[in-house]
Amino acid sequence: MSLFERYLSLWVALCIVAGVALGHLLPGLFATIASAEIARVNLPVAGLVWLMIIPMLLKIDFGALGQVREHWRGVGVTLFINWAVKPFSMALLGSLFIGHLFAPWLPPEQIPSYIAGLILLAAAPCTAMVFVWSNLCEGEPHYTLSQVALNDVIMVFAFAPLVGLLLGVASIAVPWATLLISVVLYIVVPVIVAQLWRRWLLSTGAAALQRTLHVLQPVSLVALLTTLVMLFGFQGEQIIAQPLVIVLLAVPILIQVYFNAGLAYWLSRRLGVAWCVAGPAALIGASNFFELAVAAAISLFGLNSGAALATVVGVLVEVPVMLSVVHLVKISRGWYEADAGVTAVVENETRS
Numbered sequence: 001m002s003l004f005e006r007y008l009s010l011w012v013a014l015c016i017v018a019g020v021a022l023g024h025l026l027p028g029l030f031a032t033i034a035s036a037e038i039a040r041v042n043l044p045v046a047g048l049v050w051l052m053i054i055p056m057l058l059k060i061d062f063g064a065l066g067q068v069r070e071h072w073r074g075v076g077v078t079l080f081i082n083w084a085v086k087p088f089s090m091a092l093l094g095s096l097f098i099g100h101l102f103a104p105w106l107p108p109e110q111i112p113s114y115i116a117g118l119i120l121l122a123a124a125p126c127t128a129m130v131f132v133w134s135n136l137c138e139g140e141p142h143y144t145l146s147q148v149a150l151n152d153v154i155m156v157f158a159f160a161p162l163v164g165l166l167l168g169v170a171s172i173a174v175p176w177a178t179l180l181i182s183v184v185l186y187i188v189v190p191v192i193v194a195q196l197w198r199r200w201l202l203s204t205g206a207a208a209l210q211r212t213l214h215v216l217q218p219v220s221l222v223a224l225l226t227t228l229v230m231l232f233g234f235q236g237e238q239i240i241a242q243p244l245v246i247v248l249l250a251v252p253i254l255i256q257v258y259f260n261a262g263l264a265y266w267l268s269r270r271l272g273v274a275w276c277v278a279g280p281a282a283l284i285g286a287s288n289f290f291e292l293a294v295a296a297a298i299s300l301f302g303l304n305s306g307a308a309l310a311t312v313v314g315v316l317v318e319v320p321v322m323l324s325v326v327h328l329v330k331i332s333r334g335w336y337e338a339d340a341g342v343t344a345v346v347e348n349e350t351r352s
Helices: 008-025 027-035 043-057 062-101 108-122 129-136 141-169 176-203 206-241 244-270 275-286 290-301 306-331 340-351
Strands: none
Touching (some): 008 206, 008 306, 043 206, 062 244, 108 244, 108 306, 129 275, 141 176, 176 290, 244 275, 275 306, 290 306
């Protein structure tokens, strides 16, 4: 993990300050940026999101899908958490905390939008940062690669229906046309572009891919931070008026991360999954594809919406929370492998 990635939450905090200040000092500039859109898709933000997502997708080898059967228990656990638990648990937590418990301290007109943003945040499993988390917890790299590749394939087909279902359950109007455009623009097209680019680079040698990834990594992070400055520029007045909103939105996100990570880790142990697979399984099950969530929230609800703000809060808490999950996974290895059955699976997978 690079120094820049390790302190991502610090840079996000600085982007909040910079965005709020610039939004107050240069309202005309941000109004111009907001008006540059086609079919509710903001063009400057779309360009930045592509710069964020494509370098991450460039790391994915969809040929690794053939390795899924080698770690079928761990894959099954993560798929269950990612697609059957996490989106629904976030919808429940968002409705409970934002829609009821915290409602007296939130602007009433934005509450449905906040809940929508939380749902978007949980509806797509993390793609890129998972490789960092897996490496930090000494996870099995082939499992991580195959699981991420499988999740990306599922996301192409499941993201829009799942979001539409959950927004409908939460009684939020679903702009289906915009949602489908977002899926094509931010998932389908980037996946195709990244895979074609990857194949071309590999045709000239593996070193070419590594050099390209090395060059693009800071570009992706700068694009993320630039997007955050823009978002907080639009959200500045609301944040200054109600800074408590950030703290309240973080509560269901934190509960959701620890709950899903713990559930995935416990299920892995019950099923006899090797610890080197259970660690990344818990991390993939808990983390979110916040770049996609931010882009979808902007397309569906607008740059200055509560949904966009909720997804940005997810970015703010992602790194420190996931680092704490990595720490918990590592210090609990003795407990995890105390079961003789699990230990046997660990030894077998280590030998293989």
